[in-house]
Amino acid sequence: MTRERKQDVHLDEDELAELESGIAEADRGEMISGAELFRRLEKRKTLQEAAINAWNEYQNTGRYLTEEEADTWLRTLESGRDTEPPTPKAFK
Numbered sequence: 001m002t003r004e005r006k007q008d009v010h011l012d013e014d015e016l017a018e019l020e021s022g023i024a025e026a027d028r029g030e031m032i033s034g035a036e037l038f039r040r041l042e043k044r045k046t047l048q049e050a051a052i053n054a055w056n057e058y059q060n061t062g063r064y065l066t067e068e069e070a071d072t073w074l075r076t077l078e079s080g081r082d083t084e085p086p087t088p089k090a091f092k
Helices: 011-028 034-061 067-078
Strands: none
Touching: 011 034
């Protein structure tokens, strides 16, 4: 017998809108479980937090990589070679 575990969930306006969007997707025929909706919501929240943290880091340090530098480094990693990231430049 599976035992359900209840948990309080607190959603802000954006999270509630995302949940409603997921419900609308389900209404259009795509079956999405509540767990899947929350998984997507958590993933989005994690990505948003990472973006905010990156922006704050840039604001504090002025250091950045160009798109080309980042792409080159990521292609190296994808090829199976472990390498250090390029050294960020400071914004002048």
